[in-house]
Every structure is written in structure tokens, then in C-alpha cells.
Amino acid sequence: MSFRFSVGEFITAIQLANKIRREFDDSPSQFKAVKDEVRTLSHVLQDVDITVSNRELDNEQKRKLDEIDEGCRNVLDELQRILDKNVGVESDGGDVGKRMKKVRRTVLDWLTPIDFATQQSDLISRRQAGTGIPGAGKTILTSIVVDYLSSNFQKDARVGIAYLYCNLRRKDEQKAEQLLASLLKQLTQGLSPLPDDVNLLYDRHKDKRTRQTSNEIFNILQSVGGPFLKVFIVIDALDECEASDGNRANLLEQIFAFQMKCRVNIFTTSRSIPDITERFNENLCLEIRASNHDVRKYLDGHMAQLNRCVRDSLGLQDEIKTSIVKSVDGMFLLAQLQFDSLKGKASPKAIRTALKKLSTGYDQAYDDAMTRIEGQLADEEHRAKQVLSWITCARRPLTTSELEHAFATELRESQFDDDNITPIEDMVSVCAGLVTADEESHIVQCNITSICVTYHSFNVFASGICQSDHDFEGRLRSNHFYDYSSHNWRDHARKASSLIPEVISFLDAKAQVEESSQALLALKLYSFDFDYSQRIAKQVTGLHLAAYFGLRNIVNRLFEIGLVAHIKDYNGRTPPWWAARNG
Structure with a gap:
């Protein structure tokens, strides 16, 4: 009878145990138990190694040690496989903690990219010391409430705090399910590890490239909120939450249902709108005034x-x-x-x-x-009115860098000139107090079609679509007005009272149409969504885009210059198909 056991086998097992233990050195607290068990196993193996090296063993002892060795190695090998598969130890240099944090961020960002934290920082930084102003109104008061709750309960893990800043200009990204997802994200991000229900929701959708439903979010919100001793939900400007299609009513219904299931306190601000005041008619209400x-x-x-x-x-x-x-x-x-x-x-x-x-x-x-x-100098007056025009006509709030690039775009030029950028401070200063720029979120509270399409006509876009996610994201970072102009030129064109020559020239340029359609159609669902920028319709023409957006007068003009209705994209789809797709 032969035995596999040897002292060398134990030494190998000891080395493996020590390797795994070191990989847990900087890991999150939830791995402490695993780390302690591996350390104990390592000590046992070392004790056995010292003992057997000084003794002669009979066959029965060798057989038992053989079984122990095999059991230890099986446990360690399985643990190593789990680490390699799920934590990526080797690729992250053995730093389990960093890898777990990266996975955690991916799941939280997948829930929703909406982040109200920078807006909260902007608002509270503008507060006049010793008072509730500026504003003495809804939004500043909300920021003070959030700051008070955060300061008083930041060390109490039994208390959950989540807040929403509704904004009519952001209605497309503030649907009920997105706002509920933000509440879930905020209540979850302080928990370690992430709740299993959240991870399972992510796993269920990521491979299908689908999004969570409001019912799924609500169910998990209940399970996450249950263990809290108390949950505070703060909502600013509820009246600016989109009411059409029952969006605001659905949000309130879900939040009130959450309150019924868990220990939830709700604070909200709103203008006096009947359907909102009726929902809160049995609650404490205060009029907000500046003292x-x-x-x-x-x-x-x-x-x-x-x-x-x-x-x-x-x-x-x-x-x-x-x-x-x-x-x-x-x-x-x-x-x-x-x-x-x-x-x-x-x-x-x-x-x-x-x-x-x-x-x-x-x-x-x-x-x-x-x-x-x-009453200012002519150049200052012109600058102020341009700024106000952009702010009032933009389809969503513009960042400072977006406004700077839009302002600096010159019609009939083939490339963007950085020397033409007017600093945001010089734009704000001529607007007589009507415009402010937030320092942290960089959101500006604020002949547009021509500028949008001229931006896409610059030489930097002449190469057409980017061939990788890396190149596409680099283009987005380098060209600050690229994202806004791609998504919104057609809305400004639709409102224009006449045909704009720059739009026709843009739609007749193959490369520019393709690169703008990439920015329009590329959708990244989560952090590990590789090649998302390549899963788009290709060989798209200006006629396809005009049909998709329902720009009838522009479609007719494109017919006049020679484009035909049966022209096909890479997938064989014609402009009428694109028009039908978008209703």
C-alpha cells in the first residue's frame, strides 16, 4: 500500500494557505471571518509540519495525515478558484478590497447614474452663515435639512437618509423608476456588503442588457429599508417632478407604500399645487418665507x-x-x-x-x-443675451464647459478654436444677477440649431464613427459640446421657423451623420458593457435621421438635393422604417 503523503505536500499546502491569507490583508470587513479561518488552517499545517519532521510515522498515521492533507488542499484549492473567478485576485495584484469596491461601484452605478450629492454640496456651500438663505425657499431649505440629518446621523448605521432634487429641466432623466432607483442606491451605498437582493437584480439584468422595473426596485427598497431603525426621505420641488402619464402620482404612491411597510419619515417641498397638497392634507405643512x-x-x-x-x-x-x-x-x-x-x-x-x-x-x-x-457696452449686452438664450432654450441644464464650447462655436468654420472660449465667469458677470454657475456640479442655471450642427462639421469628426469604446469615450471627453449637440439639434431644428442651411449641409455629410448617430444611439447599460458603442446602426444617412426625428420639411429638402427614400443602412433598413420605429 502506498501513500501520497510527504512533508513536501504539507509545505505546499502551507504556502497556498499563506498566499490566500495575504490576499485578504486589505479586504473589506466582511471577509474577516474567512481570513481568520485561513490563518488558523495555516497555523495547524505549520504545527503538523514541525511535528512530523521530528517523528517516524507508521502507515496508519501516514494514512490519516494523507486524508488531512487532501482535505486541506481541497478547501484551499476551492477557495483559490472562487477568488480567481469572482474577485480577480491576479488581475488586481492580489488586492481583494479594490476589486470588491470596483464591483460594488459597478452595481450601484447600474442602479442609476443620477447623483444628487454634488448638487447638495453646491447648495449648502451657498448658504449665508447663520441663516437659511440664499433663497429662503424650497431648495436651500431642503439642502439644510439634508445637511442637518447627515451631520446628526452620519455615524448611526441604523438610520438611512436619501434625498431627491426634482428639476423640470431634467424630466427625461427623472422618471418615477429612476428616482426610486436613486433612493435605493442612496440607502444601499452605506451598507457593506451590498444586499443579496441588489446583487441578484444586477445579475438578472446585466446579461440581458435590460433595466430594472419600478416594481422590482420597490420590492428591494422594502427589503433594504426594513432593517433600518428609521429612514428619512427628503424631496425637493415635488411640483417639478413630471406629472404626465401618472409619473408623479406613481412616485408618491410607491413612496407612501414604502412608508407603510417601513419606518419612513418624509419631508418634501413644493409650490401649492392642488393634487400635491391633497396628498399631504393630513400632514404638517409650513409656508416658506424669508424672514x-x-x-x-x-x-x-x-x-x-x-x-x-x-x-x-x-x-x-x-x-x-x-x-x-x-x-x-x-x-x-x-x-x-x-x-x-x-x-x-x-x-x-x-x-x-x-x-x-x-x-x-x-x-x-x-x-x-x-x-x-x-445699458452695458454693446459687446457685453450681446454676450448676456446670448447666454440667456442658451439657458432658456436648451433642452436640459448645460454644464459650464458645454456652454463655453457652444458659445465659442463659430459658424462656417471647419474646426473648433480654443482661443475663442469665453470663461464662464465673464458670461455670468454680464447677466445682471440672472445667471449663476454651481461650483461643484458645474451646472449653469440657464440661432442654437446652427451652432449644434456646425459643431459636428468640425474636422475632428471627419473620420466618422469611432471603432472602439475607448476612442468613443475619448471623443466625448475631448469635445464638451458633442453629447448635447448630438442629442438635441433636432429639437431646436423642429422649433425653427425656417430651413437652416447648416442643417442640410450637415445631413448631407456622411461621416458627420455617422459620428453624431453614434453619440445619439450608443447606450452603456453598466460599467462592464464592452463594445456598447459598436452595437449601433451603421451606414446611417441624413435622410434616416431626419425621418427618425419626423423633420418633414428637412426630409423634403433632402429629396430635392438627390437623396432617395429607398436608401438602406447597414442592416437594410430604409428611412420609412426609421420613421415608423420612432412613431
């Missing part, structure tokens, strides 16, 4: 922005505060506009004359702001 003290506090903090005649006169400063407080009647934004109207006044008489003309409503205040804009 006189807060308005004075704000004015005190900004007096240094006025001319020397004000800075040197405490009496004149008090006149300004008294007049504005009386005029605004609790509307803080009006106080801000009225204060801005005093900038540039160089004498006490000019200040007092302006104070006598203070408006008591927003309409007049905005008229006064426009008068100040039109």
Missing part, C-alpha cells in the same frame, strides 16, 4: 460689493436694508435682484433714487435686470 432677519443678514454679507459711497456710510447701508426688506415681503430672490440693481451706483443720491423705484414683484425686477443688461 426680515435673514434678508438683512444677506445684505450685510454683500455690502462690500457696492461702491465706496455705500461702504463708507453705515447710515446709507441701513437705508438700503430697510428699503429692500420692506419691498421684498419674504421673497428672497427678489431681494437679490434688487440688491444687484444698486451695483454701479456711485453716489448716495443715485442709491436713494434707485431705492425709491424698487419694485414689489418679480416681473418688474426682471425688467429692471434686462434694462441693466441693455
